[in-house]
Amino acid sequence: MKLAILDDWFDTLRGLPCFSKLDGLDVTVFADHLPEASALVERLRDFDAVVLFRERTAVTAELLDQLPNLKLISQRSVYPHVDVPACTRNGVLLYSNMHSGTPSFAAAEHTWALILATMRQIPQQMASLQAGNWQMGVGKTLNGRTIGIYGYGRIGTAVETYAKAFGMNVVWWASEQGRARLAVDGKVVAESRAAFFAQSDVVTVHVRLTPETRGMITAEDLAAMHAEALNAGTPGMAAIDVFDVEPITSANDPLANHPNVVVTPHIGFVTEDEFELQFTDIFDQVVAYAKGAPIHMINPEAWT
Secondary structure, eight states, rough: OEEOOOOTTOOOOSGGGGGGGGGGHHHHHOOSSOOSHHHHHHHHHHOSSEEEOOTTOBBBBBTTTTTOOOEEEESSOOTBOHHHHHHHHOOEEEEEOOOTOOOOOOHHHHHHHHHHHHHTTTHHHHHHHHTTTTOOOOOOTTTTOEEEEESHHHHHHHHHHHHHTTTTTTEEEEOOOHHHHHHHHHOOSSSSHHHHHHHEEEEEEEEEEEEETOOOOHHHGGGGGGGHHHHHHSSSSEESSSSSOOOOOOTTTTEEEEEEETESSSOOSSSHHHHHHHHHHHHHHHHHHTTTTOOOSSSSSGOO
16 A cells, blocks of 8 residues: 655654554655645555645545545544545545544643733743843733633633633633533533623634634624734734634735734644644554554445
């Protein structure tokens, strides 16, 4: 079986213990990114299986229809970037361990790092110090303030633990189903969506991107975290790790360079520990397929 691993930008996977699971397989690791379907077709034409690095590459019908040798895609977690019907139509199995009950602690920790960096003005203070100007302003203490967590899931629950350790009050908001689960679990749910935003000193959002959730935080809710709202001071600061269009490659991007924004390039999940956890599952799926005993099939009807 010829296996391609896409988008390992820093060639990290070969150095992880889990990579030995692929011993004996014909593996090619690609450390660059090809956004165009035509270029991906040429790259993947001779491969039987593909490992995806999260959602860095979209697997479209256009791509799948031109890869007759492809039989397996292995990844982890949700898969909005994969055209599952097109996989099935082309006889391509999609494997994805949904890791129920296991949060991404890397993402939760990075969320807290962004909150601290924002409230204590760490990037701005660092830039001021490096420029020879010493202090540039006065930050805010988290203890005693209220954090609003939007989205009742695994990452939000981990963030709640950190917030309580810092002495913060926690209030929640979520979908109607999420609010029902919050109430059953004894969590503090805001009286209304408007009250949630009004009473929160910090709001952190942990919701999967779907057509229904895209744009869900409105101008009325949180001044939308666009540059215009930041200019108006509502909210006063924003911390962003995930963007509508990725990667950002312009040195002059207005949001990435806004003085009231702390930004990172989608690194919430980017730690060696998280990669070892994720790719252990992903490589186990590949090995199971090679042994003829598939696991975690999303479209079992494609198994022949």
